[in-house]
Amino acid sequence: MRLRSAIRASAAVCVALGMPPAQAAPDPVGPTAAAFGAREAIRQISLSPDGTHVALVVPTNGRGEALQIADLVAGGNPRTILTASGNPDHLADCHWSTTTRLVCQMVTVADDGYNILGFSRAIALDSDGGKMKILTASDNARAVDVMQDGGTVIDWTADGATGSVLMTRKFVPEVTTGTHLANETDGLGVERIDTVTLARRTIEQPRGGAVEYISDGQGVVRIVGTRAKTGIGYDAATISYSYRKPGDRGWQPLGRLTIGGGGDTGFNPYAVDSGLNVAYGFDDKDGRTALYKIVLDGSLKREVVLARADVDVDQLIRIGRQKRVVGASYATDRRETEFFDPALRALAASLRKALPGQPLITFVDASSDESKLLLFAGSDVDPGRYYLLDRATRKMEEVLPARPQLAKTTLASVKPITFRAADGTMIPGYLTLPAGSTGKGLPAIVMPHGGPGDRDEWGFDWLSQFFAARGFAVLQPNFRGSTGYGSAWFKKNGFQSWRTAIGDVDDAGRWLVSQGITVPDKLAIVGWSYGGYAALQSSVVDPGLFKAIVAIAPVTDLDSLREESRNYSNFKMVDAFIGQGPHIREGSPARNADKIKVPVLLFHGDKDRNVGIGESRLMASRLKSVGGKVELVEFAGLDHQLDDASARTTMLTNADAFLRASLGM
Known part of the structure; x- marks a missing residue:
């Protein structure tokens, strides 16, 4: 049943401007932005x-x-039972523990002037908003450490009636002076919690160094991952995994996962199938990631479940309250899914026929007996819609669209392409041309993705679609350093192998010109996070190629990025990922600001925990010191994603005006 939602775009944001914004475009960009x-x-x-x-x-x-909460039977407007202001509390996600009770994760960010820290807390409440209780174990003034992690549900063991869940708990030791009641345990454990009565029982005692627990979906913890720390508290690079045989409380070695600058090595477990008594996880096969299963009977017999010779198999498909494994997926030109479950394989084939214009189909959730499925379907020109499927009656109805604001907007089709890099390597990417355009002589944007351990995929992308709606051709290259194409493509990563990665990005711009899609003086570059780094560094390598740069939350100095992590436990991993050597100076755009000869527009949130706002402030300062033309737009209270409609509208409006002015449009 289609629901009438009273969702409205947000209306306010605090913006600090480094200098007045560029003049608005002559045509009305406001409604589109x-x-x-x-x-x-x-x-x-x-x-x-x-x-x-x-x-x-x-x-x-x-x-x-x-x-x-929306009633799918009676219909009508959804009713609001809980709100979070976003200043600083956010409502991250909510799931049903019974037919009338939910468990939600609340997250918040605290800034003490030196570090920006994230905190999470779990709460339970009835579906009418009543009987709200905190599930996260309470701490007190005797605690010797700050409890940032409020716990994560790892097993929805209830059938929808009893409401019990398995949830991780960070045990924090307490000062023992003057009391015999202080808690001396330390580490991550697991509790069984009744979300209705809040009765709790520890089923996995806290283990020092524990970072992960994996259950079998039936209420039994079968795998634990532990990570050592250095003498001064930094995380080691290796996670050691152990498992239990069925009915056995003892732990046996399963494998080791090493997290390194050039990619992870070793078996990375994701799920346990109690019926087959196997662990599913990912590991290398001939230089690409494949899905494996390992028998948990003492033999550790290992079998490849799904592998590809061209791309990584990188996602596990799970369904239902037990999160049972039903398939895996990978992305070639488009994301594809292979189902192991015969019934779901047949169902997926039927859905593709029923929804021919929405080939990207994902099973989102299911009822306890899996007779009703909640699914999402979308495409490049459809931001997506949620549907409810009744498998018994074979009836499917739309629930809600993902982006109703774009219901009357004609979106641009996205075409997979390849272009030749300077060394002859064929680089994959996605080209978005304005709807109805000839595809020739357009203003154009190269838009490198973030990460750098990431990749672009075929489908709807709000940022590229905005620029296409404003008349720009957009090319998103999966440059070397992207994930999804194997370890050889990943190189050492996009920072240590920046010359290759940035070379591919620049070659994307040259390809747009060579194909007549654009002309040299109408070519710009826009990027977010690592993409912002790539946008800036591209003009260090070839100052004349792009005529304007928009960088959102960019990395600008590799040593500064390293130092941002020094007070955090992951410093050693960040340090190894960035590496040491001449590439630090040569590959940091802030240290080479004198080579950037075109206008630069920067956007950054001042509560960004991924890339500190100091990176953009440094870049702006360095560019100004050498006479460069630069604007910095700061968004107060926002993080890396700039997750505020008004902030994003401001960003799109300013970026559009800046590009038009810089490209003489």
Whole structure:
């Protein structure tokens, strides 16, 4: 049943401007920027165990979120039962523990002037908003450490009636002076918690160094991952995994996963199938990631479940409250899924026929008996819609669209392409041309992705679609250093192998010119995070190629990025990822600002925990010191994603005006 949602775009944001924004474009960009800048109407969605209701986390005005409950049987407007302001509390996700009770994760960010720290807390509440209780174990003034992690549900063991879950708990030791009641345990453990009565029982004692627990979906913890620390508290690079045989409480070695600058090595477990008594996980096969299963009977017999010779198999498909493994997926030109479950394989084939214009189909949630499925379907020209499928009646109805603000907007089709790099290597990417255009003589943007351990995929992308709607051709290259194409393609990573990665990005711009899609003086580059780094560094390598640079939350100095992590436990991993050597100076655009000869527009949130705002401030300062033309737009209180509709609308409006002015449009 289609629901009437009262979701509205947010209306306020605090923006600090480094200098006055560029002049607005002559045609009205405002409505277009607002439509594309709007936050996705459904942040997260969950189906009740009986399949009659959905819980929706939706955006509110500003940067907050609301939890809404929608009755799929009676219909009508969803009712709001919980809100978070976004200043600084956020509502991250909510799932049903029974047919009438939910468990939600609340997150917040604290800034003490030196470090920006994230905190999470779990709460439980009834579907009418009543009987709200905190699930996260309480701490007190005697605690010798700060409890940032409020716990994560790893097993929804209930059938929808009892409401018990397995949830991790960070045990923090307490000062023992003057009391015999202080808690002396330390480490991550697991508790079974009744989400209705809040009765809790420790089922896995806290282990020093424990970082992960994996259950079998039936209420039994079968795998634990532990990581050592250095003498001064930094995380070691290796996680050691252990497992249990069925019915055995003893731990046996399963394998080791080493996290390094050139990519992870070793078996990375994701799930346990109790029926088959196997662990599913990912490991290398001939230089590409493949899905394996390992028998948990003492033999550790290992079998390849799915592998590709061309790309990585990188996602495990799970379904239902038990999170049972039903398939795996990979991305070639488009993301493809192979189902191991015969019934779901047949169902997926039927859905592709029923929804020919929405080939990207994902199973989001299921009722307890899996008779009702919540699914998402979309494409490059459709931001996506949520559907409820009744497998018994074979009836499917739309629940809600993901982006109602774009309902009347004609989106641009996205075409997979390849282009030749300077050394002859064929680089894959995605080309988005304005709807109705000839595809020739257009203003154009190269848009490298973030990460650098990431890749672009075929589908809807709000940022590239906005620029296409404004008349720009957009090319998103999966340069060497991207994930998804194997270890040889990843190189040492996009920072240590920056010359190769940035070379591919620059070659993307040259290809647009060579194909007549654009002309040299109408070519710009736009990037977010690592993409912002690539946008800036591209003009260090070839100062005349791009005529304007837009960098959102960019890395600008590799040593500064390293130092941002020094007070955090992951410093050693960040240090290894960035590496040491001449590439630090040569590959840092802030240290080579004198080589950048074109206008630069920077955007950054001042509560960014991924890339500190100091990176953009440094870049702006260095460019100004050498006479460069630069604007820095700071968004107060926002993090790396600039997750606020007004902020994004401002960003899109300013970026569009800046590009038009810089390209003489």
